[in-house]
Amino acid sequence: MRIADVRAYALRATIPRPFGQSQAFGNARSAVLVEVVSDEGLSGWGEAGAGRHQEPARHFVDGFYRPALLGEDPLEVERLWEKLFAILVTSGLTRGSTIQALSGVDIALWDLRGKALDLPVYKLLGGAFRQRATAYATGLYYTDDADHLAALREEAAGYVAQGFRAVKMKIGGASPREDLRRAETVRAAIGADTHLMIDANQAYNAFTARAVGRDMASLDVGWFEEPLPADDIDGYLELKAALSMALAGGEALYTRFAMREFLARHAFDIVQPDACNTGGITEFRRIAALASTWGVQVNPHVWGTPVALATSLHLIAALPPTPPCRVPTPLYQEPVLEFDQTPNPLRTDLAVEPFRLRDGYLDVPQGPGLGIELDHKAIERFRVA
Numbered sequence: 001m002r003i004a005d006v007r008a009y010a011l012r013a014t015i016p017r018p019f020g021q022s023q024a025f026g027n028a029r030s031a032v033l034v035e036v037v038s039d040e041g042l043s044g045w046g047e048a049g050a051g052r053h054q055e056p057a058r059h060f061v062d063g064f065y066r067p068a069l070l071g072e073d074p075l076e077v078e079r080l081w082e083k084l085f086a087i088l089v090t091s092g093l094t095r096g097s098t099i100q101a102l103s104g105v106d107i108a109l110w111d112l113r114g115k116a117l118d119l120p121v122y123k124l125l126g127g128a129f130r131q132r133a134t135a136y137a138t139g140l141y142y143t144d145d146a147d148h149l150a151a152l153r154e155e156a157a158g159y160v161a162q163g164f165r166a167v168k169m170k171i172g173g174a175s176p177r178e179d180l181r182r183a184e185t186v187r188a189a190i191g192a193d194t195h196l197m198i199d200a201n202q203a204y205n206a207f208t209a210r211a212v213g214r215d216m217a218s219l220d221v222g223w224f225e226e227p228l229p230a231d232d233i234d235g236y237l238e239l240k241a242a243l244s245m246a247l248a249g250g251e252a253l254y255t256r257f258a259m260r261e262f263l264a265r266h267a268f269d270i271v272q273p274d275a276c277n278t279g280g281i282t283e284f285r286r287i288a289a290l291a292s293t294w295g296v297q298v299n300p301h302v303w304g305t306p307v308a309l310a311t312s313l314h315l316i317a318a319l320p321p322t323p324p325c326r327v328p329t330p331l332y333q334e335p336v337l338e339f340d341q342t343p344n345p346l347r348t349d350l351a352v353e354p355f356r357l358r359d360g361y362l363d364v365p366q367g368p369g370l371g372i373e374l375d376h377k378a379i380e381r382f383r384v385a
């Protein structure tokens with residue numbers, strides 16, 4: 001079997017009401033999908049993390065990776081990862097969009113490999129420790145609602161009613177005092193038995209993050225995510241020493257090389273590699289192996305289409321409890337799945353069967369490859385390039 005084509009699809013959907021976090025506010029969602037086609041007519045699909053900037057990743061797939069992949073054996077996924085990475089190394093292009101694009105290609109190759117071998121990706125990865133993943137709701141962003149606290153209260157209570165046992169809210173987009181009011185509102189709405197996580201998206205310096213963490217400590221925070229700029233290892237270590245709550249980060253770190261110091265110095269309690277950002281399934285697995293060496297929990301960051309969700313579900317299925325114990329518990333030994341609940345037609349409309357929460361869990365897909373079927377008409381509907 002040989003690779004006959006590699007295609008990148010830039011997708012964009014506008015949403016009726018804008019929302020935001022500490023770094024951005026907007027009314028559109030975007031994604032880059034990658035399709036690798038074999039000469040036997042099989043297609044594997046991957047997703048390249050795009051955020052607000054789709055064009056660089058799409059360009060790298062079309063201009064750099066496609067020519068390097070045509071005619072290659074798509075089953076040799078890890079060798080192909082190294083071949084593509086080698087294109088970047090001497091030019092210093094080993095961060096950001098180039099790695100997001102490589103992630104999309106790598107995930108598509110794993111999907112294709114699973115389809116060719118008629119096995120779900122989690123079996124290719126060595127087997128499932130669990131057939132469903134505890135999902136937490138990501139939402140509770142900043143909105144332009146006239147009564148923002150009432151809107152937060154209603155949204156948070158809605159997640160509990162749907163069966164979520166954990167929710168994550170945004171902070172860092174208002175003053176620490178206003179964010180404390182917002183977090184107190186959410187905690188009151190979800191009750192004591194639902195986990196609450198806070199995510200600053202890199203909005204603070206160490207002294208502000210320390211003050212915010214101390215203010216929020218009484219709210220029983222499950223983890224404090226990206227309190228600091230992504231590269232600030234010493235800031236993370238300082239904060240870890242000062243706060244009792246777990247620190248999480250890593251969604252904006254690319255490849256194991258960027259993760260190495262954070263893991264070796266134990267700067268995170270929880271590392272959150274995003275398979276669509278950090279180098280695909282291949283690199284996520286290497287990062288997870290490193291993390292286990294230093295006892296760091298792995299909870300994947302997920303933000304995107306059903307391709308990103310399915311990829312993360314297979315990866316979670318194959319992650320062992322850390323550390324092993326008799327009753328592995330979500331958020332303590334068991335990995336948990338980030339399930340974005342913000343408005344996004346690219347998450348809800350691209351798969352023939354959208355992912356649905358059942359009893360607080362998402363099921364790991366059982367079909368070959370990633371185990372999802374994409375709606376090609378919907379892809380064309382949202383395609384901008």
Ligand SMILES: [Mg+2]
Pocket residue numbers: 199201225226251
């Ligand atoms: Mg985050």
